[in-house]
Amino acid sequence: MSDVAAQARYEQFAELHRGPGTFIMPNAWDGPSALLFKEAGFRSIATSSAVLAATLGRLDGIHAVSRDEHLNHAALLTFVSGLPINGDFEDGYGETHVEVRATVDAAVGRGLAGIGVEDTTGDPSNPIRDFNDAVRRMEAAAAAAHGRIVLTGRTDNFLWGISDLDDTVRRLCAYAEAGADVLYAPGLPDLVSIGAVVRAVAPKPVNVLVGPQDAVTLAGLQTIGVRRISLGVDPYTHALGATQAAAAKLAKGDLTALASDLDFGHIIDLITG
Numbered sequence: 556m557s558d559v560a561a562q563a564r565y566e567q568f569a570e571l572h573r574g575p576g577t578f579i580m581p582n583a584w585d586g587p588s589a590l591l592f593k594e595a596g597f598r599s600i601a602t603s604s605a606v607l608a609a610t611l612g613r614l615d616g617i618h619a620v621s622r623d624e625h626l627n628h629a630a631l632l633t634f635v636s637g638l639p640i641n642g643d644f645e646d647g648y649g650e651t652h653v654e655v656r657a658t659v660d661a662a663v664g665r666g667l668a669g670i671g672v673e674d675t676t677g678d679p680s681n682p683i684r685d686f687n688d689a690v691r692r693m694e695a696a697a698a699a700a701h702g703r704i705v706l707t708g709r710t711d712n713f714l715w716g717i718s719d720l721d722d723t724v725r726r727l728c729a730y731a732e733a734g735a736d737v738l739y740a741p742g743l744p745d746l747v748s749i750g751a752v753v754r755a756v757a758p759k760p761v762n763v764l765v766g767p768q769d770a771v772t773l774a775g776l777q778t779i780g781v782r783r784i785s786l787g788v789d790p791y792t793h794a795l796g797a798t799q800a801a802a803a804k805l806a807k808g809d810l811t812a813l814a815s816d817l818d819f820g821h822i823i824d825l826i827t828g
Contacts, residue, residue, distance in 0.1 A: 561666040568599055568639035568668035568705050572737060572760045577777040579784045580762075582643070584610055584791050586635040590825040593636045599668070601641040602629050606791040615645075618677040622648035622658055630665040635826070639668030641705070646684075647672040652695035659699035659706070669705035671739065672696045674726060675715075682715040690729045697734025707762060708735030713742030720748050724755045731756045737783065738762070746771060746779060753780040 571578050582603040583589040589600050605615035607628055613619040622644075629642045642662055647655035655672060662670045674689035675682055684692070693708050700706035708730030712723045720743075727738040738756045741764040743749050749771075753761050760782035765771060766789050776784065804812035 561663070561668075562703075564633070564639040564666065564668040565704055568641070569736070571599060571639075572705065572782055574760070574782055577773060577781055577784060579773075579786070580641060581786050581790055582606060582788070583632055583636075586631060587822050587825065588790065588794070589632045589636040589638070590822070593638055594825060597638070599639040599641060600632060600636060601669075601785055602632065602643045603788055603791065604643045604645045605788050609788075609791070616675060616677060616682075617679065618645075618648075620645075622661065626661055626665050629662070629667050633666050633668075640666075641669030641671065641707070642667050643671050645673060646675045646677060647692060647696060649692075652692045655692045656695040656699045659696050659704065663699070663703045667704060669707060669737075670696075670700065671707035671709050672735075673709040673711050675711050683710070683712060683717060686726065686729070689726065690733055693730045693733040693735055700736070701734065705736045706734065707737040707739050708733070709739040709741070711741065713740060713744070718744070720751060724752060727752060727756050731759050735759070739764075741787070746775060749776070749781065750779040 579597065580599050580601050581592045581597055582601045583592055584603065584606045592600055602625065604620065604625065607625060608615040608620050611620065625642065625644060625648070629640050633640045644658060644662065648658045649655040659670055672693060674684045676684050697706055708727065710723055710726040712719055723740050727740060731738055737760050738752065739762040740752055743752065743763070749763055757780070762783040762785055763776060763781045764787050765784050766787065801812040
């Protein structure tokens with residue numbers, strides 16, 4: 556994979572964040588899912604650390620997946636789709652800020668266009684890092700990322716039940732100041748809190764995680780200035796839900812349960828074409 560091609564994908568991905576519109580960045584889990592998103596017209600794709608862990612029979616957020624496993628996964632999506640890939644890289648796969656910087660360097664070397672680094676610890680009993688430690692790690696990531704890969708600075712307060720909007724905003728502002736290109740706080744409960752984050756870190760773009768149960772619309776998010784939308788585990792659980800329903804019918808003897816409008820020949824065409 557050439558350095559020229561990787562730089563072009565980075566520049567394409569960075570340009571998507573300059574707006575003025577809001578773009579959707581779906582989370583793929585394998586080559587065919589990435590190709591189907593590409594076929595539908597999406598201009599960038601993300602990994603999902605939770606989905607990657609699940610496909611390996613492991614849990615997310617407890618350091619059960621290695622940096623190299625995630626790098627290989629993201630590089631595969633890049634190779635198959637040719638699209639800019641944003642890696643959802645947990646806490647940067649490093650205990651120290653030096654290791655986080657090495658992860659960003661490795662992601663650049665594997666041709667990723669974006670990388671997310673969150674302020675988690677991998678320890679469910681103490682899930683969020685100390686503020687100063689988290690900022691230092693973001694500074695190290697930003698030093699490695701600058702001009703080479705889009706860095707998303709993320710705080711997981713709300714995902715871990717820490718419903719403190721003031722601390723969330725404080726962290727995101729600090730990550731922006733440290734050099735993160737995009738800011739992200741998954742789990743924000745409503746448009747009011749999302750809008751507060753957007754205003755606090757402006758003019759830097761904000762990513763919002765949206766699920767099918769959320770009472771938001773693309774138009775509503777665009778109106779308050781959200782630049783990027785990701786979908787997390789939902790594309791994967793949608794596919795698994797279809798499999799679950801068909802499996803229940805098949806177990807009762809319905810041999811037509813796996814009928815699908817998607818022919819495997821189409822997947823072959825996408826791979827070869």
